[in-house]
Amino acid sequence: MVNGLSELEREVIELFVRMADVLNLPRSVGEIYGLLFVSSDPLCLDDCRIRLDISKGSTSQGLKILRSFGAIRTVYIPGDRKDYYVAETSLRKIASGFASEQIRPHVDSGKERIERIRELMERHGNEDRETLEEKIDLLENWQKRAGKALPLILKLIGG
Amino acid sequence: MVNGLSELEREVIELFVRMADVLNLPRSVGEIYGLLFVSSDPLCLDDCRIRLDISKGSTSQGLKILRSFGAIRTVYIPGDRKDYYVAETSLRKIASGFASEQIRPHVDSGKERIERIRELMERHGNEDRETLEEKIDLLENWQKRAGKALPLILKLIGG
DNA sequence: CAGTTTGTTCAGTATAAATTGAACATCATG
DNA sequence: CATGATGTTCAATTTATACTGAACAAACTG
Numbered sequence: 001m002v003n004g005l006s007e008l009e010r011e012v013i014e015l016f017v018r019m020a021d022v023l024n025l026p027r028s029v030g031e032i033y034g035l036l037f038v039s040s041d042p043l044c045l046d047d048c049r050i051r052l053d054i055s056k057g058s059t060s061q062g063l064k065i066l067r068s069f070g071a072i073r074t075v076y077i078p079g080d081r082k083d084y085y086v087a088e089t090s091l092r093k094i095a096s097g098f099a100s101e102q103i104r105p106h107v108d109s110g111k112e113r114i115e116r117i118r119e120l121m122e123r124h125g126n127e128d129r130e131t132l133e134e135k136i137d138l139l140e141n142w143q144k145r146a147g148k149a150l151p152l153i154l155k156l157i158g159g
Numbered sequence: 160m161v162n163g164l165s166e167l168e169r170e171v172i173e174l175f176v177r178m179a180d181v182l183n184l185p186r187s188v189g190e191i192y193g194l195l196f197v198s199s200d201p202l203c204l205d206d207c208r209i210r211l212d213i214s215k216g217s218t219s220q221g222l223k224i225l226r227s228f229g230a231i232r233t234v235y236i237p238g239d240r241k242d243y244y245v246a247e248t249s250l251r252k253i254a255s256g257f258a259s260e261q262i263r264p265h266v267d268s269g270k271e272r273i274e275r276i277r278e279l280m281e282r283h284g285n286e287d288r289e290t291l292e293e294k295i296d297l298l299e300n301w302q303k304r305a306g307k308a309l310p311l312i313l314k315l316i317g318g
Numbered sequence: 319c320a321g322t323t324t325g326t327t328c329a330g331t332a333t334a335a336a337t338t339g340a341a342c343a344t345c346a347t348g
Numbered sequence: 349c350a351t352g353a354t355g356t357t358c359a360a361t362t363t364a365t366a367c368t369g370a371a372c373a374a375a376c377t378g
Contacts (some may be wrong), residue, residue, distance in 0.1 A: 006283075007279055008276065008279045008280060008283055008291075011272065011275060011276050011279060012276060012298075014272070015269060015272050015273070015276070015298070018265065018268070018269065018272075019269070022183070022262075022265050024181070024183055026335080026336055026337085027336075027337095028336075028337075037294065038291070038294065040287045040290045040291070044354090045354075045355070046354085054337075054338090055337060055338045055339065056338085056339075056340095056355080056356090057337070057338060057339070057340095057356080057357075057358085058336075058337050058338070059355095060355060060356055060357085061336090061337090061356090061357095063355095064356090081345085081346070081353070081354065082353085082354065082355090083354085083355080089294075089297055091301050091304070103181075106177065106181050109177070110174060110177065110178075113170065113173070113174050113177075114174070116170060117167065117170050117171060117174070120166055120167045120170060121167060124167055128199040131199045132167075132197070132199070135196065135197065135248075138248055139171075139174070142250050145250065145316055146316070149312065149315050149316050152315055153308065153312055153315070156308050156311055156312070157304055157305070157308050185365085185366055185367085186366075186367095187366075187367075203324090204324075204325065205324085205325095213367075213368090214367060214368045214369065215325080215326090215368085215369075215370095216326080216327080216328085216367065216368060216369070216370095217366075217367055217368075218325095219325060219326055219327085220326090220327095220366090220367090222325095223326085240323065240324065240375080240376065241323085241324065241325090242324085242325080
């Protein structure tokens with residue numbers, strides 16, 4: 001046992017580090033969630049910091065991000081001023097939180113950009129106009145499908 | 160008009176740069192795909208390089224990546240030694256290529272890791288054994304759902 | 319086959335993002 | 349209200365990743 005983490009713990013944490021990587025989240029976010037996930041009892045900021053051997057700043061930021069999409073829950077422990085956390089284990093909740101915080105904004109800004117592109121095309125009056133218009137229609141189509149797919153995916157994953 | 164790119168072109172390209180960012184792909188990949196997407200005719204490596212003002216290396220790498228999941232198609236132009244490319248516009252094709260090249264491997268390696276975790280737990284014999292086992296079951300459950308969701312998402316998006 | 323065109327590779331460098339740690343704010347408590 | 353405990357913020361630094369450009373390989377051309 002190195003670092004205060006058992007091999008089992010390290011392996012679970014690494015799993016979530018990889019997930020974080022895929023989801024474009026900081027490594028530390030994966031580490032923290034992983035640690036909370038394997039822990040059978042709630043941990044506070046300092047617990048995480050010490051066991052993962054990361055800085056206070058990273059730990060604070062990481063917990064903030066995890067809270068922001070509901071991947072962790074705050075637990076009140078009587079007689080203790082510290083905030084304690086447990087991993088949320090409902091995939092549905094996590095996925096929908098993640099979707100609305102990290103995905104939806106991108107989809108929305110994409111929508112705005114397509115509108116802007118439409119406007120630009122008005123004053124384009126080119127030979128390729130026809131072809132171009134088809135492309136933009138296509139783009140809008142993708143956009144819409146992405147927007148509709150998102151909630152369905154959540155249903156699908158969330159069970 | 161700056162850089163040889165019209166405002167319209169720049170806007171479309173930026174759209175794909177943002178997408179690339181979400182999908183964890185290099186910016187240049189988004190740029191190249193965007194350029195090919197707005198272009199009404201096929202472009203070769205040097206066309207992309209010059210119009211986007213990026214290096215040969217980046218362009219070559221970018222095209223390689225785009226080819227790797229079928230986001231672009233090679234077009235043969237008689238009497239020209241160069242390879243020409245057009246953007247693939249079937250979302251279904253692109254999404255399934257992306258899934259099998261960039262997502263599936265992660266899902267698979269996650270599966271292996273869970274197996275390893277299972278083994279580690281055998282020789283764990285702890286008090287928390289019960290709780291821990293539930294967690295790992297949960298993990299496996301997520302894993303399976305992700306594996307099954309993937310093809311469904313493709314159906315959903317691909318139309 | 320020497321010269322040219324085309325594309326790839328990769329060591330070095332630049333860029334963006336995450337992490338650190340110290341300063342700061344907040345608040346409970348004696 | 350001074351002290352200590354807890355958590356946040358942010359400038360400086362580290363780290364990971366993408367990009368560059370020169371060297372190279374392959375293949376065509378005259």
